[in-house]
Amino acid sequence: MESKKDNQEPDYTKITTVLLKSRTGEFDVESILFLKLKSLGICDLGCIGECINLERLDLSGNNVTNLTPLASLRLLLVLNVSANRISNIEPLSSCESLQSLNVAGNLIPSTESLLCLKSLKKLESIRLKDNTYNYSNPVCKNSSYRNILLEMFPNIKVLDGERVVGRGSDLYQLCKDIDDTIKAGMYKNGQLPEMPDCKPWVEDGYWEIKRSNNAIVDEAYKQFNDVLHECRLLNNRAAVVISQTERTLEFRFRCFR
Secondary structure, three states: OOOHHHHOOOOOOEOOHHHHHHHHOOOOHHHOOEEEOOOOOOOEOOOHHHOOOOOEEEOOOOOOOOOHHHHHOOOOOEEEOOOOOOOOOHHHHHOOOOOEEEOOOOOOOOHHHHHHHOOOOOOOEEEOOEOOOOEOOHHHHOOOHHHHHHHHOOOOOEEOOEEOOOOOHHHHHHHHHHHHHHHHOOOHHHOOOOOOOOOOOOOOOOOOOOOOOOHHHHHHHHHHHHHHHHHHHHHHHHHHHHHHHHHHHHHHHHHOO
16 A cells, blocks of 8 residues: 555655756756746745756746845846745845846835846846736836836846847837737727738748757757747737727727718
8 A cells, every 4th residue: 555655746845956856857956057947836945056057947936935045046047936925136136147037926015126136237138027927016016117127227128028129129119009009999990901811921830849858958948838838828818809909999880880
């Protein structure tokens, strides 16, 4: 007869060397470059600071409150700690290589709480809000927080997923204006334009990627799939908004005929 202990699921509340090695297949934690510990119920970051060569880390969807163990990750480039219970990000000021930070869905109270990141000269992307998953922070309730952050971090290129400077920012603003126009139902003369049938840009299966036994390639594959999933969610939301707007405009047009 199997004991109750054998039937219990692994305890992931604290990060241990056993957990790190089992999730990555590495024998030495210092060899870990990419680490995804998403939605495991982690409360304590434990020994994660021993992964001194870590470059990409995903801790989203856990119960983390204390980021102190991350202070030793000097080579960390990308950090995702969205959907946790974090209010203090000061330990990240030691992550001198950090380029992208996602803290959406936490408890960051104010713009002053972000001043500790000003020393990170390579930081180019900060996300405090994610409309796709309805993630936010108390600081986002301040209507001027975006302007304050852009003044605080003049080198920032992407804020909350929106490109603010550089290539693509003008295109993003154009798409945003179009989206706002659609939501407002501002078609010319109140009529819906005739749209040609949409066809896929590429053939079915074009984006399919063959799996690899290489841990780095496998992690990149997972991250790419996460991006595709987010794009699909955005596409579905856009389709719903467009459909609702079309029905509203058709109704208004019939009323004024």
